[in-house]
Amino acid sequence: MACARQSAIEFLKNARTNLVTDMKNLPLIIENLYQQRVFNKHEVDDLKAERTEFDKARCILDWVSKKGEEASYELLRILDVTKKRTLHPDLHSRISCFPFRWEDEEVSYSFGTKPCQNYQTALKKKAKRILKYQREHCCKYLDGKAQVNFHFIPVVLERDSVMKTPQYKIKWNNKKCKKLRPKKLRAYIPTEQQALSPVDLLRCQDKNILLIGKPGIGKTTVVQEMLRLWAEKDDRELDYMFYFDESVLSSSSNDDLESILFKVYLKPMEKDRKDVFQDIEENSENVVIVFDGVVDLEENSTLWKIMNHELLPDAKIIITCRSEVEYDPLFSDWPTQKVYVEGFSEESINSYYQKMLGHDPVLLDVVLKNQELFSLSHVPMYAFMIVDLIQFKNDNVFNHQNTVTEMYIHIFRVAVKKQIEQIDKYLRENKDQTFVMLF
Known part of the structure; x- marks a missing residue:
């Protein structure tokens, strides 16, 4: 209850020793104080000119306290909202102890300096x-x-x-x-x-x-x-x-x-x-x-x-x-x-094929009713390969129960065919050049 009767100035005064040493990320504190018009541009420049972090922290607390109750309250709000970035963990509970006004409007504080x-x-x-x-x-x-x-x-x-x-x-x-x-x-x-x-x-x-x-x-x-x-x-x-x-x-x-x-x-x-x-x-x-x-x-x-x-x-x-x-x-x-x-779990396998193949029962049955392919599909990369294979088909390759070996053979054929098409396209685009192919 003693905490509840403290003013913001009194709270800063009583916690000064800890705040001077345990405030961190001072540029963020200064940036928020500037945005909330507690500090002006000249004061920010003066703070940046201070040589040590200790001196900067001391000046922040002293200058804010001299500006009065509202400025001190604003600093405490900033420290409370950004405490994970601006305060040592030992001070988190203490700063939250301060009786902030329940009717405070939501203020958008920065969680990083402008460069950050x-x-x-x-x-x-x-x-x-x-x-x-x-x-x-x-x-x-x-x-x-x-x-x-x-x-x-x-x-x-x-x-x-x-x-x-x-x-x-x-x-x-x-x-x-x-x-x-x-x-x-x-x-x-x-x-x-x-x-x-x-x-x-x-x-x-x-x-x-x-x-x-x-x-x-x-x-x-x-x-x-x-x-x-x-x-x-x-x-x-x-x-x-x-x-x-x-x-x-x-x-x-x-x-x-x-x-x-x-x-x-x-x-x-x-x-x-x-x-x-x-x-x-x-x-x-x-x-x-x-x-x-x-x-x-x-x-x-x-x-x-x-x-x-x-x-x-x-x-x-x-x-x-x-x-x-x-x-x-x-x-x-x-x-x-x-x-x-x-x-993939069983649910994810079903969801994956429904997303990738649509709700066409013929296409879905290719995998969902083939226990070998369905089991293999728990590996997402294999499921992806199966989808590619189904979409690439140009014959009745899936009109019967396929083994995994047959699937691999067909994937190999597809891969070779695609590679030949790419080589052929490259040769056509560069037909004026002379190529020597070694096998």
């Missing part, structure tokens, strides 16, 4: 370009209807599960050996036992997440869905998200942190470079870094130091790897939350 906001906007545009390229790369194999319906279908994610292989399930669930083949095939399709989604992974408090799965099972799709969620929403919890694929991981280990973020990934405006890098380093709890497809990282390289939080100590690090890499010494001492990507 500009770079965050550019990062989201970069993320959308990555996703657009991935979509176009996949959709070039599909017809127009499937391209429209091409979007994320949930895959089964199991947190720290005891991985039960199909052989394990067959052995224990079918004690009477030589059960029917359909039952064995269904053992490959995962069952979703707990709700875990890309949103959950993005929001969870775990700082290290290892996404594990076999090739084509959906690891890249999951992290790119996380990238999409961040890029398309106004997320005040995460300021920066960087996505590095295998090509970057294999060629950038010797670069320093600033070069990896700005030279390799996305360069900010030159005048903003210092402010942005300082914000990333000092507020790394608002940073997510994805390493998609880790096989090996050179010890003590910059990427290795990021992974082990020697750099960006509070950032969320998300790594995807294949199942055989899980027990590599690289991860043996890495405290992590393991998440197993197990592919």
